[in-house]
Amino acid sequence: MSLADYPFSQEAAARVKEAGYSLEGLLEEPNQEPRLSRLVRRRAQDRVLGAVRGEIPEEKTHPLAELLSYPLARVMVSCLDDDLLSRRYALAEAKLASRKMAREDLASLILLAHDLDLHPQADQDCLRVPFSDYLKAAARMKSPGWKLVNRSLEAGWVSITGSELARLLEERARDRVARGLPLKVSQEVCEKLRPDLGQVEEELRAKRAEERVDLGEVTEEAFPPCIRGFLSQVAAGANLAHTSRFALTTFLLAVGMKVDEVVGIFNRSPDFDEEKTRYQVEHIAGRGGTAYRPPSCATMATYGNCPGMDSLCRWVNHPLSYYERKLKRGGGG
Numbered sequence: 146m147s148l149a150d151y152p153f154s155q156e157a158a159a160r161v162k163e164a165g166y167s168l169e170g171l172l173e174e175p176n177q178e179p180r181l182s183r184l185v186r187r188r189a190q191d192r193v194l195g196a197v198r199g200e201i202p203e204e205k206t207h208p209l210a211e212l213l214s215y216p217l218a219r220v221m222v223s224c225l226d227d228d229l230l231s232r233r234y235a236l237a238e239a240k241l242a243s244r245k246m247a248r249e250d251l252a253s254l255i256l257l258a259h260d261l262d263l264h265p266q267a268d269q270d271c272l273r274v275p276f277s278d279y280l281k282a283a284a285r286m287k288s289p290g291w292k293l294v295n296r297s298l299e300a301g302w303v304s305i306t307g308s309e310l311a312r313l314l315e316e317r318a319r320d321r322v323a324r325g326l327p328l329k330v331s332q333e334v335c336e337k338l339r340p341d342l343g344q345v346e347e348e349l350r351a352k353r354a355e356e357r358v359d360l361g362e363v364t365e366e367a368f369p370p371c372i373r374g375f376l377s378q379v380a381a382g383a384n385l386a387h388t389s390r391f392a393l394t395t396f397l398l399a400v401g402m403k404v405d406e407v408v409g410i411f412n413r414s415p416d417f418d419e420e421k422t423r424y425q426v427e428h429i430a431g432r433g434g435t436a437y438r439p440p441s442c443a444t445m446a447t448y449g450n451c452p453g454m455d456s457l458c459r460w461v462n463h464p465l466s467y468y469e470r471k472l473k474r475g476g477g478g
């Protein structure tokens with residue numbers, strides 16, 4: 146196993162320290178090591194662009210440049226100070242690591258696990274992790290198979306398979322990369338990185354425009370404040386709370402949007418899982434036999450989903466009534 150494959154590991158950080166290169170030194174012009182400096186900057190930019198595009202490509206040419214490019218990429222992400230980019234970046238690094246983990250043997254995965262604060266034990270035919278480690282690593286996993294009640298738990302240990310270990314490691318890697326982002330970076334350093342950041346900013350802008358929520362035939366201007374609020378959060382790449390997600394989905398379906406269109410709206414989330422989202426939206430739309438109605442204003446208020454009244458809100462008790470009344474008045478007018 147090569148450490149450069151997992152530059153977020155503590156061992157990799159120690160190796161970077163030992164190598165004795167400072168960020169300032171690498172960014173200096175003229176530079177003592179122009180070739181290395183160029184490689185590191187280019188690979189760091191690759192990592193950040195990969196996060197915007199959805200995948201960081203693998204590169205094996207120069208292990209030291211690969212290692213040094215990781216802290217520099219974190220600095221670049223921090224200079225841009227964009228919440229969506231930071232989350233995309235952590236996810237893209239974790240996915241890159243996951244592709245590499247798929248080629249590792251179990252002994253190497255266990256080694257990496259210890260570095261990532263997961264402490265598996267392998268007996269003859271059983272792999273298990275401490276209960277508390279499992280809970281931490283599986284916290285974001287929502288499918289029933291990961292729920293503790295569905296796992297074999299014995300004396301504080303949870304049994305897992307080798308591929309589940311790799312999946313848990315991907316989650317730990319994502320947390321490790323996200324930790325501390327955005328870093329505090331001086332203006333001077335960000336200025337030196339300006340030439341590398343221009344293309345990232347441009348692609349990030351294009352990505353936002355491409356992913357802008359498209360509501361098709363529906364008259365968005367007539368949406369009530371609660372629904373407009375959810376849509377802006379989704380557009381900013383935030384994960385909505387369960388009750389907000391339910392209210393938004395039921396509302397959009399009720400005003401005539403198709404399942405595909407509603408699923409498309411949620412794809413701004415950095416950990417968007419199309420299959421899971423489609424299943425949930427289809428279920429809400431009535432695939433299981435019951436089509437759900439959007440919650441009333443009173444229920445919205447109970448769950449903290451009503452942002453407050455505008456003048457029309459005072460006359461309605463349901464977000465759909467708001468929409469209908471506003472349409473009658475002439476859309477956004």
Ligand code: SF4
Pocket residue numbers: 369370371372441442445446450451452453454455458459461462463464467
């Ligand atoms: S009063 Fe009703 S329609 Fe208006 S923002 Fe609150 S929940 Fe939405």
